[in-house]
Structures are given as structure tokens and as C-alpha cells.
Amino acid sequence: MKKNYVVVALLSVVLFSACSKDEDRYSGANQSGQELFQKDTLSKAAINSRIDQISNEKGSFHWKDGGYQMLWSAIIRGNNTVTIGYGVNADDFDSHKSGKGREIKARLKSIILESEKGSEKEVIFKEDDDLNLMDVVIKKRETLEALLKEQHIRYIEPADYRYFDTVEARPVYGPEVSSSSGCGFSSATIATADYTTVTPNARVPWNFYKHNIPGAWNYSTGSGITIGVVDTGLSPQQSLMGSSFNSGASSGRTVQRFGVYVDSIWPWSSGFDGPDDQCGHGTSMASVATAPRNNSGLPVGVAYNASLITYRAASNVVLDGYHEQEGVKLAFTALGNNNNVKIISMSMGHIISVGKIEDGVKYAYSKGKLIFCAGGTSTSFTNFAGVIFPASMSEAVAVTGVKEGTTFQECDVCHKGGKIDFTIVMERAGTNNNVPVLSYYNNQANYVGGSSVATATTAGIAALVWAKNPGWTRDQVLTKMKQSSTFYPTKNADFGHGNINAQLAVQ
Template sequence: MKKSLIYLLIVSVSFTSCNREDLQNGTSPIEIVQKDPLNSKQINEKINGTIRSGERFSWQKSADHFVWSAIFNGNKIASVGFGTSGNDFDRSLSSDSERIQNDILELIEQYEGKAASRVLMTADPYLNQMDVIIEKQETIIALRKMKNIRYVEPADYHYFENERKFSGTAKSSGSSSGCGLESNALASTDYSTVSPNAKAPWSFAKHNITTAWNYSTGAGITVGVIDSGVSSEQSLLGSSFNNGLSSGRTISKNGVYVDSVWPWSTGYDGSADKCGHGTSMASTIAAPRNNMGQPVGVAYNSSLVTYRAASNVVLDGYHEQNGVKIAFTELGNNTKVKIISMSMGHIFSVGKIEDGVKYAYSKGKLIFCAGGTSTSFTNFVGVIFPAWMSEAQAVTGVKENTSNQKCEVCHSGAEIDFTYQMERSSGNNVPVLSYYNGQTNYVGGSSVATASTAGIAALVWSKNPSWTRDQVLNKMRQSSTYYPNPNSDYGYGNINVLQAVQ
């Protein structure tokens, strides 16, 4: 693969760290060598070159001019994470957070020559993170020198949109939006009928899920789903959530996504799915064991708290990334939620989402994230963000009757923790409820593998309600193919759910 031939002129400039005394004496002079920003094509080529070389791309490891160029090309909006240490992300645990935030804003005001009201877009109520408007390269350089800055990143740089513009397709795990509102009739070989008249997907037998229901159905456990929302037209994920053998549970639908190309727009557009992906994930986890001849979910007696946090699976813009951050923090603060499932991601780290994941994890949540799904020729990307984080359990999909043969569009790598069989030799995937009432569909990739594994965790936790997150996780590992020696690319492999709940 031809590597990027972009070379940035980087000149080291020495100057002291910014502090309150510096600000009182005026802004420190900063020499600018490269005055014009790179264009978005140059930025994408640099990112792609880094990833193709086998490294993870990181804004923190990038030069000041490169970061500023991406901010400049992203509506001049920057995301700033601050704190007294790299892990000082929780505002409630930081006695100095207000002072540090004010110091940062004062520095930005002086370098930008603007009042705080024209600089600050939003400050997160739970995290040491804020979004600010920055035009000048000098401001970025000065910010990144402050000792209490954890990261400064572009908050609205559209990597995938630029890839589509320059090459016609997004060369990444997000090469598809994951959306689709179509319905498909199910092949009779792809399910078995269980009482009272529900369709159990073929994959359930492969993981001993239907047999495990004799011990646990997920009752008493609430799973949070961060995705594109849930269809308002699917009654089995609405008014009939307690149909058939599913009872005594709730589904709560929330919307934290602003549907606008303008980052400064406000106003959430509701909880209803407009993509179809979120509906499929909710169905996979907890569709009722119904009497309507429709597919049933893994943990059919679990409750759901769903979030419409993005328009699709590609977390490519300000509102998508902000929505996911908000969903993680709100689910972290929801004491009823024990498990969080997210089948969306990015090919590089997003600081505010990383903070959100860490925040939810610090609240005891067991987090499952998709390892990545793309067209086969772009699988070089490897495990995507935030699945690669240590706070998340990364899941990928494998072919039927295997634990180390990834599906045609699935990613693998050292960060994978579990696998799920979701691709048949026929090419068919896992049956789920359709976006539309009374209809069915198939869903595949690491997305359905992740949601299915989150449902399995609900079965294990329901069987052992007094257990901690680590106890649940250890039981899942102990019941998997490669325990106690995980595979280098597929983690602990497939889970024997019957063993996990006995």
C-alpha cells in the first residue's frame, strides 16, 4: 500500500509553561513557522499513512500545526480535556477543576482577543472537558503547553466525510453507515421456534443460549444501549415489550443527538431511530419471547435503557461524538444500569468519548464495544476505538462453528476479548426484529456480536445478582473457548452460555 508522502516542517520553539503569572503579564510571544493550515486532504493522508504503518493515530502525538489545521478545517472548534493528571476526568473528584477551567479560558481569551462568552461553547457538567472556539494557531500552541491540559483535539473534523469526498468511499471501519430500514423474510433453517411462538436465532444454539434460559432469562438486569435509537414503529420494543414470556421489565428511550450539520445548533431530535441499526441492537439484546412469531433477544427478560446518541455507526462529527459522551455519562449515573453496549466507533481515539467511557467504568458498569466492521479490504484498520480501551470489552464476529475465523467484514486483533458466531456458510447473519412492526430482518458484523455478548452478560448477572462486574466477567471468560490462555487475535473466543449460568 503506497504510504502518504506528506512531510510537515516542524520547528521546535522553546517557551515556558503558561500559568496565571504569564497571563497577568500578557500573552507569551510564539513564533509561527508554518502559517497556513493544511487542507483536509493532506490531513486525511497523514492519518491514513500513520494507520497503514501499523500505528494508532493520535492527536496528542501530532504536531501543533497539524492539530490546529484539523481544528481550523473543523469549524474552528476544539475539545479540551483538563485536570491535574492524565486520569483526572471526573469533575466531582477534582477540587481544582473550576480554577483550571477558568485559567484555560483566560488564556484563550487573551490569545484570541475575545471574551469568554464568545469562546466557550459548552462545559461538561460531569467531566473535566469543554468545547471552545479557537481560530489562531498561537492559541493551540499555548494551550498544549499548559501543565493541566490532558488533550486538545478537533471537535468537528469529519474524517470519514472527507474520505468519501476524496476517494469515493470511506476507507475505514465506518465504510458503511450501518443503516438500513429494509425487512427480509427469514429462512426456516436460520431459527427454531420456542414457546409461546418466538423465533430463536440459529446462533443461540451455537452458544447454548436457549438451554441457558432454564437457569436465567436476564430478569432484574438493565442494559444500556448507545446507538441510533429505537424504532417508534416496532411495538415489541415499545408497547408490547412485555409480550409473551417476557414480563416485569421496562424499556426507556432517550435522545441526546442534535440532528444538524452546524455544531453550535442545539435541541435533541428525540429517541426514535432513523437509521435502523439501534433497533437491531436492542432486538438482539432483549426482544421479548413473544407469541407473534418474531425473533427473540438473548436476555428476553432484561430491561433496556436506549440512547439515540448518533445518526449512524460512524462517530464522525461534533454532535455524534458529543451525543455518545453524554450517553456514557448519563448511563454511568443511572444506578439501575449494570451493562452498556455500544456497536459504534471510530478508527482513532476521541478524547471526550474516552472520558465518557472511563466515567461509566468508574461507576461499575460492564462495557461492551464493537471491535470493528468494514469491507474486507479495509480490515487493516484492526480493532477500533473505543473497543481497544482497557475499560471496554471488545467483541467481534466469527463464522459458524469457528472461534478464530472472523466474518467477512469483521475486525480482529490483540484487543478482542470475546467472539460470537454470527455468519453462516450461506452468508446469512442473525435474525432480529425489523424496524417495522410484524416484520423481520438479518443483522451481522461485530455489531450484532457485541449486542449478543452484552445480552449474555445480562444472563450471567441475572443468575448471580450479588456479583460484581469483575465476577461476571471472569465467569464469562472461564466459560469460553480459549480460557485460560486467550487467543492473540480473538481473545477468550466463543462463550458457552449454559456453562456460564450454571
């Protein structure tokens, strides 16, 4: 893989309303253009410092919050690539519904081409089929100035600025986080205390009993529901998530794999690298939600009769860079367009809001999908971010992990905060063991935790509820899950509705 970032497992759009005055779009707009567009650009360290500061102050970061100079500096330090979201208002993201989308896009392209003095092929390198956005190359400050004066621009942001390039590199799956949710191909011997064997010889992870999932199986096993998992792909070497997906008590379902990630450092590169997981994270998440119940002696998934569609959308869990963000956007729009999909689960994210991903999430949400995103799993230097993006979006259901016990405490690497909706018990008292899941390779299992597994577990529970009530809407399913949780009807300030009782949710 081309990156070796810290396991900021799940670090993790600018979407601002169209307005008639340029001043409304960026902070510091009362300064003159000459002062704002200084000749000297900010360093990456300075940009990141400002991102951290704003994140601490506001709980999240949007590029509109940083000012002109910061935006221009980040564009320059991101291969001069820019994503432009356009529309008649902030909610005009769907190109199929937009009345003036083509007209607005044509005007913006004309402005860019006239200012940049380049050919369309050189300047406009990606136009979206479903969303009102495009990716362009901007090398002149005057071009950005001209665009910022346009009324029908929802957001302008760097398309390839990489926050983590300036952070000290650590192993993607090092020993300090080997039981959380980054990349890894490890396996482990699962302690007998951490599972219960059920017919025909499947292992039920210990934490399933904390949420009465085995009891829920008396009423529903997820049959008839399709879960879409947006992650790093699915292992071709784990047959239980492939040729043996329909086996034992798991039958009559399908598994499909897609790849929408381009493995290149250059934003304008094309050519997806396929659906195969090259990280390990995606395989773990898919198995938590849907692994079969059979005689393999390995961990079973929550909704072991649900169908599965996986998308390899990124190289690892940190959505930092053009192709990661583009891949996630493509996965969400594709799943949004798939009428068979009811639920989308993504255990990846960023501390920076990304416009095109926000548009993709909103697009899928507009199609009736129930979307679960990880609240955040990270090492100490990034857990200031609170609930990460896109879990922080109102269209997403944010999930985090907690420790086993009578009081609520986030797991060692998990984020918490006011935007969390549900929690899943992830970490054992005493041993600190996480959750048994299928590993990358056949006949192997591993311990994985963090808000990653919590999210996939919650998506599986949602599949149980929806399968029991196939005529329900997304909102009805979500309401039932809330009513079956610890803190209902009062939401906890850090842990939302708390732990879900799956058996109660399906009764």
C-alpha cells in the same frame, strides 16, 4: 439524515498525561514553533493520509501523535472548534472528584478569552457537568500555542474534524453490506433453517445455539438487569420494543428511550432531535439483546427478561463529527449516573480516538458498569484500522464476529486483533446468512451481522450471568464469561477468549 457515509459500520482521545514540558505532548516538538506552525495548513487529504499512516504503524490514532501543524490544520478544517480535557493528571476526568478542576478551567478560559479577544459566549460554547472538559472556538494559532504550554491540560483535539468527508461516498446500507451493520430499514424472509420455534411462538436465531443460549435460559433470562444501549435510537414503529416489550414470557421489565443527538452541521447548535431511531441500527441492536419472547413469530432477544434503556446518540454508526461524539459522551455519562444500569453496549465507533468519548467511557466504568464495544465492521478500505475506538480502550470489552465452523475466521466485514476479548458466531457456512433480528417496522425481521450484533449478543449473555448472580461485581461477571469461553485461560492473538458458552457461564 445529514450524512451519507460509507458503511464503515462501527468504525470504529486523545488522553495524555499532564506534563511539565510542552515537548512531551506532541511528536516533532524538537522543531521550532515557527517551523511547526507553518502559515500553510495541511489539506484534508494530507491529514487523512497521516492518520492512516499512524494507524497502520501504531494500531490506533491519537491527535497527539500527529504534531502541531496537523493538529492546527485539523482545527481549522473542523470549524475552529476544539475540545480541551484538563486536570491535575491523566486520570483526573471526573469533575465531581477533581480538587482543582474549577481552578484549572478558570485559568484556561482566561487564557483563551485574552488571546481570542472575544466574549465568553462567543468562545466557550460547551462546558461539561460531569467531566473535566470544555468545547471552545479557537481562531488564532497563538491561542493554541499558549494552551499547549499549560501544565494541567490532558488533551487538546479538534472537536469537529470529519475524517470521512474526503472518502468516496457510498450508500449507508448498500447491497455490498446489506447483511452487516449499517443503517437500513429493510426486512427479509427468514429461512426456516435459520431459526427454531419455541413456546409461545418465538423464533430463536440459529447462532444462539452455537453459544448454548437456549440452554442458559433454564437458569436465567436476564430478569432484574438493565442494559443500556448507546446507538441510533429505538424505532417508534416496532411495538415489540415499545408497547409490547412486556408480553408473552417477557414481563416485569421496563423500556426507556432517550435522545442526546443534535441533528445539525454546526457544533454550536443545540436541541436534541428525540429518541426515535432514524437509521435502523439501534433498533436491531436493542432487539438482539432484549427482544421479547412471545407469540409474534419473530426473533427473540438473548436476555428477554432484562430491562432496556436506549440512547439516540448519533445519526449513524460512524462517530465522525461534533454532535455524534458529544452525543455518545452524554449517553455514557448519563448511563454512568443511572444506578439501575449494569451493562452498556455500543456498536458504533471510529478509527480516531476521541478524548471526550474516552472520558465518558472512563466515567461510566468508574461507576461499575460493564461496557461492551464493537471491535469493528467495515468495507475493505478501512479495515486496516484493527480494533476500533472505543473498543480499543482497556475499560471496554471488545467483541467481533466470526464465521460458523470448527476453525476461527472473522466474518467477511469484521475486524480482529489483539484487543478483541470475545467472539460471536455471525455468519453461516454455505449460505453466509447472518442473524435474524427484529426489523424497524412491526411484524418484520431482517438479517444483520458484523461486530455490531456480536456486541449486543455478548451484552445479553452478560445480563444472563449477572441476573443469575445479582450480588456479583462487574469483574466477577466478566471472569465467569472468560472461564466459559473457547480459549480460556490462554487468550488468542486475534480472537481473545473466543466464543462464549452461555449455559456454562450461568451454571
